[in-house]
Amino acid sequence: MRGALLALILSSAWFGAAGATLKATLISPENDPRLDRTRTERAYLGHPGGPAADGVQVALDEGGFELEAAGASVMLSPASAGSVEAARAAALAAEKAGAALILTDLPAAWTLAVADAVKLPVLNLGAPDDRLRQQDCRPRLYHLLPSERMRADAIAQTLVSRKWNKLLLLVGPSAQDQLRSATAQASIKRYGLQVVASKPFKLSTDPRERDLANPLLLTAGNNYDAVWIVDSDGEFARGLPYRTVLPRPVVGDAGLVALAWHAQFERYGAPQVSRRFFKAAKRPMTDSDWAAWMGGKTLLALATGTPKGPNAAWAQALAKTNVDGSKGLALSFRAWDGQLRQPLLLTDGQGVIAQAPIEGLLHPSDVLDTLGADAPEKLCKTPR
Numbered sequence: 001m002r003g004a005l006l007a008l009i010l011s012s013a014w015f016g017a018a019g020a021t022l023k024a025t026l027i028s029p030e031n032d033p034r035l036d037r038t039r040t041e042r043a044y045l046g047h048p049g050g051p052a053a054d055g056v057q058v059a060l061d062e063g064g065f066e067l068e069a070a071g072a073s074v075m076l077s078p079a080s081a082g083s084v085e086a087a088r089a090a091a092l093a094a095e096k097a098g099a100a101l102i103l104t105d106l107p108a109a110w111t112l113a114v115a116d117a118v119k120l121p122v123l124n125l126g127a128p129d130d131r132l133r134q135q136d137c138r139p140r141l142y143h144l145l146p147s148e149r150m151r152a153d154a155i156a157q158t159l160v161s162r163k164w165n166k167l168l169l170l171v172g173p174s175a176q177d178q179l180r181s182a183t184a185q186a187s188i189k190r191y192g193l194q195v196v197a198s199k200p201f202k203l204s205t206d207p208r209e210r211d212l213a214n215p216l217l218l219t220a221g222n223n224y225d226a227v228w229i230v231d232s233d234g235e236f237a238r239g240l241p242y243r244t245v246l247p248r249p250v251v252g253d254a255g256l257v258a259l260a261w262h263a264q265f266e267r268y269g270a271p272q273v274s275r276r277f278f279k280a281a282k283r284p285m286t287d288s289d290w291a292a293w294m295g296g297k298t299l300l301a302l303a304t305g306t307p308k309g310p311n312a313a314w315a316q317a318l319a320k321t322n323v324d325g326s327k328g329l330a331l332s333f334r335a336w337d338g339q340l341r342q343p344l345l346l347t348d349g350q351g352v353i354a355q356a357p358i359e360g361l362l363h364p365s366d367v368l369d370t371l372g373a374d375a376p377e378k379l380c381k382t383p384r
Contacts, residue, residue: 020071020072020073020303021072021073021074021075021303022072022073022074022075022100022101022299022302022303022314023075023077023097023098023099023100023101024074024075024076024077024099024100024101024102024103024299025076025077025078025079025090025091025094025097025099025101025102025103026052026053026056026076026077026078026079026102026103026104026105026295027079027080027081027087027090027091027094027102027103027104027105027106027114028051028052028053028078028079028080028081028104028105028106029080029081029082029105029106029107029110030080030081030082030086031082032048032051034047034048035048035050035051042234042235042238043284044234044238045234045253045254045257045259045347045349046151046234046253046257046259046287047234047286047288048126048286048288048289049283049284049286049288049289050281050283050286050289051105052103052105052125052126052288052289052291052292052295053078053292054277054280054281054289054292055125055277055281055285055288055289055290055291055292055293055294055295055296056076056103056292056293056295056296056299057280057296058276058277058280058281058293058296059292059293059294059295059296059297059299059300060074060076060296060299060300061280062276063296063297063300063304066300066304067300067303067304069304070303070304072303072304073303074299074300074303076103076299077094077097077099079093079094081106081110084109084110084113085113087104087106087110087111087113087114088113088114088116088117090114091113091114091117091118091120091122092117092118094118094120095117095118095119095120099120100120100121100314100315101120101121101122101123101299101302101314101315101318102114102118102120102121102122102123103122103123103125103295104122104123104124104125104126104127105125105126105292106126106127107127108127108129108131108132108136111124111127111132111141112132112136112138115138115140115141116138119140120140120315121140121141121142121314121315121318122138122140122141122142123142123143123144123295123298124141124142124143124144124145125144125145125288125291125292125295126145126288126291126292127143127145128145128146128147128148128151129147129148129179130147130148130149130183130373132147133147133149133337133338133339133372133373133380134337134373134378134379134380135379135380137337137338137379137380137381137382138338138382139382139383140315141338142318142333142338142339142340143337143338143339143340144291144292144294144295144298144340145260145287145288145291146258146259146260146287146339146342146344146371146372147339147372147373148179148180148183149183149186149187149371149372149373150258150339150342150344150371150372151258151259151344152180152183152184152186152187152188152258153187153190153191153356153370153371153372154258154344154346154356154357154371155184155187155228155251155252155256155257155258155346155356156187156188156190156191156193157191157356157357157358157361157370157371158251158256158258158346158354158356158358159191159193159225159226159251160191160192160193160358161354161358161359163225164225164226164249165192165193165194165225166193166194166196166223166224166225166226167188167193167194167195167196167224167225167226167227167228168195168196168197168198168199168219168222168224168226168227168228168248169181169184169185169188169195169197169198169199169227169228169229169230170198170199170200170201170218170219170227170228170229170230170231170240171198171199171200171201171229171230172200172201172202172230172231172232172233172236173200173201173202174232174233176232177230177231177232180230180232181198181230184228184230184252188228196222196223196224197221197222197224199218200212201213201218201229201231201236203233203235203236213236215239215240215243215244216243216244216245219243219244219245219246219248220245223246224246224248225248226248226249226250226251227240227244227248227249227250227251227255228250228251228252229250229251229252229253229254229255230252230253231252231253231254232253234253234254237250237252237253237254238254240254240255241254241255255348256346256347256348256353257346257347257348257349258344258345258346258356259286259287259344259345259346259347260287260290260291260342260344260345261285261286261287261289261290261345262287262345262347262351262352263278263284263285263286264347264350264351264352265345265352266352267328268326268327268328269326270326270327272326273285273293273326277289277293290325294323294325294331294340297323297324297325298318298321298323301321301322301323302314302317302318302321305317305321318333319333319335321333323340325342327342327343328343329343334369334372334375335375336375336378336380337372337373337378337380339372341366341368341369341371342368342371343355343356343357343368343371344356344371356371357370357371
């Protein structure tokens with residue numbers, strides 16, 4: 001990864017050396033367990049398929065002529081961290097070296113440590129945790145990847161549009177599953193759906209727990225329109241579709257999944273984006289890659305649209321920046337939580353089945369704000 005990032009620095013710094021240079025640092029985890037080969041080979045929907053640097057580099061390569069025309073350049077430096085303390089130290093070192101922005105592909109706690117360590121804008125590429133947008137928000141923290149609540153709202157809207165109102169909720173054993181289950185239930189309540197039963201599941205080799213891993217037993221005894229599964233790991237969810245007692249769709253972390261991107265999306269120039277990424281990275285573009293690509297696009301928008309000046313000029317421009325994400329409309333950051341507004345794609349892994357927000361849904365100002373916590377619901381008390 002370090003070699004690829006160094007190549008990125010050289011390719012993006014080549015343009016417009018005499019003009020304004022936007023310096024940024026991308027902090028990634030060392031030995032990222034999400035990118036273990038045994039996981040990436042399984043290609044779980046909603047899980048990263050490779051390093052964030054790949055998406056950022058594709059965006060900067062695409063913007064080379066735009067940077068040259070503007071007499072600007074982007075210089076992106078790599079950094080890695082093996083702990084929250086190392087992430088904080090990397091952020092401080094980047095600020096001292098003159099970086100104007102920091103991009104992170106880190107766990108939520110590490111992302112917060114970075115945001116608290118520096119006075120620079122931080123672009124969160126990899127943490128979907130709602131707490132980063134809500135109670136643990138920070139004034140200079142912005143989010144490219146959709147939040148868990150946005151994904152849950154997209155699924156709930158789709159269920160409403162199909163009149164699949166009665167749900168069986170299956171929840172995994174991890175602490176993350178419990179948090180995401182609460183998020184799913186908030187979306188279910190928001191859109192007037194009904195949970196007829198909530199059951200735990202667990203993959204286990206213990207004979208005493210085998211009933212918790214049996215799809216037929218878990219999905220028996222209730223009448224429902226769909227099964228909503230919360231499985232942060234992904235292993236159990238993958239085997240659930242077509243194994244339920246009733247012939248019903250599965251949604252959530254398998255079956256029909258809400259994502260920022262899918263390589264089979266065929267509108268608004270998306271096929272060209274996916275092909276360029278595949279050519280560069282030698283793998284399909286995931287929604288995590290799209291978020292990283294949008295991080296690079298955000299750097300380009302700032303570098304080509306902001307007059308030469310101190311780092312503060314870049315920071316002031318970020319909140320007002322609109323970015324084209326090949327989703328049909330310009331995307332902007334929400335003032336109350338720093339989240340990038342965006343449509344989401346509903347996919348079964350083979351193609352894009354639907355989009356959210358669903359057609360006909362109304363909102364007082366921006367229908368994209370029906371995905372995720374809206375302004376009246378905000379828990380973020382920090383002024384931006």
